Amino acid sequence: MSLPAAATEAESTPLGTGVLEAVCIVHGLKPDAGAVGITAIDKRPSSGKVKVRKIGLYADVQVDREHHGGYDQAVYAYSAAEAERWGAELGREVPAGLFGENLRVAGIQTSDAIVGERWAIGAAVIVEVTCPRIPCSTFSRHLEEENWVARFTQRADIGCFLKVIRTGKIAAGDTITVLSRPGHGVRIRDIFHGPTPQQAQALLAHQMATGIELPAKVLRTLGSAPTG
16 A cells, blocks of 8 residues: 655654554543543553554544544554653652553653654554544543643643554554654654744754655644744
């Protein structure tokens, strides 16, 4: 199957490999004090192979469809190294799925992944890094940590959402290979903080050169890039 190019060969750099430590899906809906009334943030590791569809993992769900899910946010990945840093600070274990992530990964970046880089997971699945996770009050209530949204925002270890380019099945232990990396160099963390005018220009130039449209969530940040 042919795939649309994430970047031209000249601007792509192989990044190496990592490991998929866990694949997490919703354990059960839980009551929440927010506007929707329930949340699917409680994710737990799944045993065996899990189907990856264009809209996300099989048997997973998002309740608040206004702010979660969709093709550009089909799968949420979080770094084991960042989870370990939080565990040390919080004095508690941060098991896979606790932050609502679908994939707990090791050996590759998530918050510092480049917007538009592509990963192969296992033998078939290919995903594309799209945009950052924005912490919300539901996340805070789920963690039951004081001032959690502010703390999570300040640290900015936010992880990344992924668009599914090619469907298939994945399982814990699969190799993750970073296939390509756009030359603009703008990280997920940069989008979360708010891109500079130079970063915004680089992203728009990349979009024009490749014909690959940036995620709407990223495009919205470009219009508010500081000019000073």
